[in-house]
Amino acid sequence: RELPAATVSICQSSSERFTPLVALELVSDTKEEAITWLLQRIRDKQRNGGAELLVEQLRPGLGVQEKQNPNLFLIGASLQRLLSGAEDLGLFKEFNDGSMRGFTCTNKQNFKDFQGDGDGFLSVAECQYIIKHELDTLRAKDESHVPGHTQAKLYPGKSIIRRLLSKGIMVQMFPLHQKEELKRLTFSWYKKVKLSLQPLGKIQCNYEGQALYFGFLEYFTFALIPMALIGVPYYLFDWDDYDKYVIFAVFNLIWCTVILELWKRFSATLAYRWGTLSRKKAFEEPRPGFHGVLGFNPVTGREEPLYPNAKRQLRVYCVSLPFVLLCLYGSLYVMMIYFQMEGWALSLHDEDPTFWTGVLLFIPSIIYAVVIEVLNLIYRYAAEFLTEWENHRLESSYQNHLILKVLVFNFFNCFASLFYIAFVMQDMVLLRQSLATLLITSQILNQFMEAFLPYWLQRRRNKKMMRRVTKMRTQEDKELPIEEQVRLEADMSTYLGTFDDYLELFLLFGYVSLFSCVYPLAAVLVLLNNITEVYSDAFKMCRVFKRPFSDPASNIGVWQLAFEAMSVIAVVTNCALIGMSPQVKAYFPESDMQLILWTVAIEHGLLAVKFILTFLIPDVPKPIQIQLAKLEFESLEALKKKVNTWESPVPQLHFCILPSSLGVDSCI
Incomplete structure (x- = not known):
């Protein structure tokens, strides 16, 4: 098998063999019960709290002597699953009239590149994005910890993938290159x-x-x-x-x-x-490194860590x-040292102007430029450490x-x-x-x-x-x-x-x-x-x-x-x-x-x-503004129709019980 080009068939849901889109690697000593539990959650139906994706373990390489990590898994999805995921994420695709609209399965035949069953409609990057989203939103139900790993605590609503990453059980998760397209x-x-x-x-x-x-x-x-x-x-x-x-x-x-x-x-x-101009991002989840006291998110009602904003400030x-x-x-202080070196080089050149003293004039600037790059690199690591320590939620x-x-x-x-x-x-x-x-x-x-x-x-x-x-x-x-x-x-x-x-x-x-x-x-x-x-x-x-x-x-x-x-x-x-x-x-x-x-x-x-x-020159060109306004108008009209349908009078049925002597069994 080989990885396909970007517009080939994504998978065949009826077959055990599928096109791998994402690879997931666990540490080599992961407990067997943890692997079984994770794969079951990935494969399980959405109504049961699963991701409803396809997954299989990567076979060991042939003819390779060095030790390999056996816990590498390939993940894909059925075409219908990807299309429903595209609708959930609100992916925008080109409509038949040339405008960009949010994809819906009920209206799929009206999108420009949707032909047949939609094979090739989504790019591989979009399919991988959908799979990642579904895995990221895979949440714990009533588990108190990852099976076999008591240190990896769980609670209802906690993202499973984020917990596996933060506790070092999952090594990495990455999308696969498509060889021909690459x-x-x-x-x-x-x-x-x-x-x-x-x-x-x-x-x-x-x-x-x-x-x-x-x-x-x-x-x-x-x-x-x-x-x-x-x-x-x-x-x-x-x-x-x-x-x-x-x-x-x-x-x-x-x-x-x-x-x-x-x-x-x-x-x-x-x-x-x-x-991507009008695409609405899903509700932003907490960062994997975010920690705090367990509580309830006031917006979503989910159980998650909470950290006082005053403490962060x-x-x-x-x-x-x-x-x-x-x-x-x-x-x-480093800059002042540079100017001292510059003055010293200039004084040497003024006392005895030769070729070498002329070259010496550039040495302080070169040293200072190198020092600047080194300081920027060191400071970058310090800034990352401090920002991580500040414990930002998003x-x-x-x-x-x-x-x-x-x-x-x-x-x-x-x-x-x-x-x-x-x-x-x-x-x-x-x-x-x-x-x-x-x-x-x-x-x-x-x-x-x-x-x-x-x-x-x-x-x-x-x-x-x-x-x-x-x-x-x-x-x-x-x-x-x-x-x-x-x-x-x-x-x-x-x-x-x-x-x-x-x-x-x-x-x-x-x-x-x-x-x-x-x-x-x-x-x-x-x-x-x-x-x-x-x-x-x-x-x-x-x-x-x-x-x-x-x-x-x-x-x-x-x-x-x-x-x-x-x-x-x-x-x-x-x-x-x-x-x-x-x-x-x-x-x-x-x-x-x-x-x-x-x-x-x-x-x-x-x-x-x-x-x-800045105010006079619009950030969005006029033709695009018109297209966005038309989409908004159509959305409002569609919403009005739905509201009118809901508010239309419904005939009331009056039930009564009549004596059997009248010979009438129906109720009016």
Whole structure:
């Protein structure tokens, strides 16, 4: 058997053999009664509290000598089960009239791609998302603990999968790659060079939860082209004149505002086309790591851990906040050491200007750039530990607090020295040198971590795989058996999400929008970095990482606010740089206060224009607004019809008992 392409038959419910979509691995010493209980709950009917899915144990690999974990299970589902799951989740699919509507089984024949019994209607990513949802909502009934594992406590309503993960009984659960579909995606994504960079439609079919990130990466890459085209001649013609940056700074102000507003419209278009713009998320469950005193959720009425919000706020403001401030102070101290090293190198060069002392001028900036990357990495682990310790109930709340901690520190750590050079030292030569060194060094380090290292790991994994399967495949047999395919994917690295990818783009956007008027080649370097990022990310997603579960999103979430905040800071920064330029100072030769007042006034005016544009330019294009309004109107009309049906008068039946002497047996 082999894993099928994305649109082949999902399974045959009448057969014991089915198409595996998800793999589930338990620890090797899991008790037999726990395995039997779990499989029974997965297979059981929904009305009995089961998931009603198909599951079978993976057979051991052939011809492999090393010890294998026997507790690997393959999970699939019948086609009807998947269609009902799609309705429960409110998946949006294209209707016959071209609009995107929530799928319903009663109306299934009116959807565009639904033919016959619906075989191929759902993509494999959607099927895997449905299966994951059904497994995540598998809940304990009257069990007090997982059978055979008394340490894994259960209570009515507790998610079984989350408990197995938190107690280390379940090693992992991951969706399986579809080999033929993966081959086609690999060829069109990073093996073929083309103008559009990425096949976003195919990416969305395979990596639905990450598709918007790749869409934003491509959009940001193309948005850098006008900056790069203007920056190259600007840099070449004004190489020795560091003060002629006013025009480029003005362009910077317009660019960083316009591209973010246009991205929101492009993002809404993509989300509508992919059916995620109007999709309502199911009620968010507690995080696996969340703990507290057992109680009842006031919304759902389910029994689950409860944790006082006041206690969480005390941890946030009395521990996490002081820690972040302490880290910012440490970063400031490191920055002061950097400036001391910079002054020492400059003094050596002034005393004896030679080639080597000229090279020495760049050494402090290179060391500082490396130290910044190391500090960011160390702080990231500390921020994750603190956010976990704060014990947030929801995954979204956890992510928001983590992102805020990491963004504040990374922004200060990466840009504080540049602000100091620009507005305290007012040394444009040093600012250009420092920005170039920081940008180039960080990109070299990132490319090593994201391109070379994954490629090296993949080469090692390929050699290991070839050694494992040499004895079990002939020269004529080119396909890898499914047993080895699944075990190979189980050993692959786990994709940790788009957090680090968005963070990298956020910092690059900051380098371009804040100070690229002083170093116009910044946009060119970031453009080249993004093109490399496209191919390195594609390689990692296809060859290095396990396939991640879909997590459909209608936008890039809190990162949109982060980029917009950076654009506001960019307006203030570029206005200040314009006010400091000799060309503008020449108009105010006698009064620095007047110059400051004019600069602040213009900056406030530009911010006002920016916010006015934000309100005037709709986030959702007009055609999509009309489609959404039509769907809402149709939903209201359908609801009115149902209400009228319920409220229509029902004939009343009056019963009476008549004497049998009348010869009447009926009741009127």
